[in-house]
Amino acid sequence: MNFTVGEVLPNRTFSIDRRALKAYADASGDQNPIHQDEAFAKSVGLPNVIAHGMFTLALGGTYISDLIGGPSKIRKFGARFTKPVVVPADEPAQVEFSGTVASIENGIATIELTALHGDQKVLGMAKAEIVID
């Protein structure tokens, strides 16, 4: 893969529905009912079921991994969780990832990520550092 500083990476939209949340809950072990049970989520003041923040971050990892040919070259990865991704029963939530190559130094490229749900940024300071050949 051949990156240049300032390069804007192709964006990608992930669709998150209730079934995806259940699959993530089972695979990750995080069975918090705010991610599956609408009545419970509303009872604790949320507008509806919300996606696991770690699920959204994991999708960002998949976005990067697909661009660079697998997850094993990711050396640093992280973000703040700034807004919840609300997932209504009848309407999958869309999260659009995009990325920019912020720097390349000593064989490491830093990619700054943006994750948008509607017009809201759901991740803050999201960054990945990857090994480039």
Added chain:
Amino acid sequence: MIDPTIVGKRITNSTPFTVDQVSITSFCRAIGEQDDSFAPPTFTFTFIIAAFEESLQNAGVDWTRMVHGDQRFEIREPIKAGDRLTLSSTVESVRSAAGNELVSVRADIERDGREIIQAWSTLVVRG
């Protein structure tokens, strides 16, 4: 109030645990990752969260008001199936901000006595 004296508390699991391919593959499927030859970077969180919960036991944390504030990983070598790992969890800080309580915890993951991954989480107890 979170007990501030838990800062510095460190918990280590002395018995290594083994990562299996089924866990990695099902995690990859759930997140749309097609390459399951290594664990994705965020897979680590699936087993460190239990260590963080143990670190914060009896420290006055209201788990019903807990949300995840931020998360980052430093990965020297990625995890793969068959890895035997040990895990330590350390409470790095406890503080208040904007009416919330924030606790920062770090996980150190070793394979064969070598540190391969560190992970930092900020957990927020909403005020």
